[in-house]
Amino acid sequence: MKKNPQTRKRMRRRQKERKKQQAAKRREDYYLRLAARYLDDPREYSMCLSKERYETKGAALAAANRRLMYDAPQLRVYNCPFCRGWHLTSKPKRL
Numbered sequence: 001m002k003k004n005p006q007t008r009k010r011m012r013r014r015q016k017e018r019k020k021q022q023a024a025k026r027r028e029d030y031y032l033r034l035a036a037r038y039l040d041d042p043r044e045y046s047m048c049l050s051k052e053r054y055e056t057k058g059a060a061l062a063a064a065n066r067r068l069m070y071d072a073p074q075l076r077v078y079n080c081p082f083c084r085g086w087h088l089t090s091k092p093k094r095l
């Protein structure tokens, strides 16, 4: 039986939707793992609360560059697993 093209279109759309959901789930898992790692050290969380938060990486980088002009130590920008915003840190990257 030949499938109605309308139905096929709908199926494709549903598949796309499913893929999007899977990607969102993977992202969620990633953040949870990241948060779990950071939670080993509760200081990280209090840092999040006390630090300035930037909505985008670009905003954080711009702020880091502004501080460089005042002879501040080289700052690193990182994506926070708690608030999912961006913070600045002078600590080296932990892997």
Ligand SMILES: [Zn+2]
Pocket: 048, 049, 053, 080, 081, 082, 083, 084, 085, 087
């Ligand atoms: Zn944060």
